[in-house]
Amino acid sequence: xxxxxxxxxxxxxxxxxxxxxxxxxxxxxxxxxxxxxxxxxxxxxxxxxxxxxxxxxxxxxxxxxx
Numbered sequence: 001x002x003x004x005x006x007x008x009x010x011x012x013x014x015x016x017x018x019x020x021x022x023x024x025x026x027x028x029x030x031x032x033x034x035x036x037x038x039x040x041x042x043x044x045x046x047x048x049x050x051x052x053x054x055x056x057x058x059x060x061x062x063x064x065x066x
Contacts, residue, residue: 041057
């Protein structure tokens with residue numbers, strides 16, 4: 001599973017996930033900030049889908065269909 005950790009979480013979590021062998025990126029990392037950082041949740045979700053990534057977030061309501 002490819003993981004995208006949103007801006008609510010510390011990038012340190014992603015570093016630990018990688019250390020344990022997971023394919024994880026953070027929206028806060030400089031190399032991913034242009035694509036995922038400070039962006040509307042709907043755009044983040046669409047881009048994560050394009051990239052085959054699962055979004056890890058606490059903003060469940062922002063990702064639920066109305």
